[in-house]
Amino acid sequence: MASDTRFFRYLALISHTLLIVWLTLWQFTFTKVHTYSPVFIVLIYILPLLLPYRGVLKGKPYTHAWANFVVLFYLIHACTVVYAVPAERWYGVVELILCTTMFIGCSAFARKRGRELGLGIKKLKEEMEEEKAYFEQNK
Template structure:
């Protein structure tokens, strides 16, 4: 693994771990008034972050790629809270920073590591050429 690929892997891992810790602290320690039950908070705020965590710990490029879909929920949450809840604005800013770090780290690692392992997608031109050859072979 090259050094820049390793850097993005650690950026993703540290940001993801930090986001799990930060959301847990924010929802269970820093917030005084809870409008939801602790079970709902755990299921809705913490569980989605735990789903891709094992794959990110293992350094799997595919998991890093789809973890970006999960982190977008937290980015939207952070932006919404930063705009709508002035009392929790700084908590949201930390969440946005961690989400950005995780998104950049996961995206770059998935791309770089996927290329190192030869997992890239074929170009459409090449795919069409192979499909045409298969079709013509089946016609004979």
């Protein structure tokens, strides 16, 4: 694995781990008034981040790409908190920073590692040339 690929892997992994820890601390320690039950908080705030965590730990590029879809929910949540909840604005800023670094790390790692492993999608021109050659041989 190239050094820049490794950097983005660790950026994604550390950001993902810190986001799980941060949301857990925020929802169970820092928040004074609990409007939701602990089960709801775990199901909505924590569980979605745990679903791709195993694949991120193992360094799978497909899971990193998939984890980006999950982190978008937290990005929206962070933007909403920063805008609408003045009492928790700085908690939202931390979540926003962690979401952004996780998104960058996951995107870059998935792209770079996928290319290293040859998992990229072929360009349409290459695909068409292969199909043309195949059908010309089988006439």
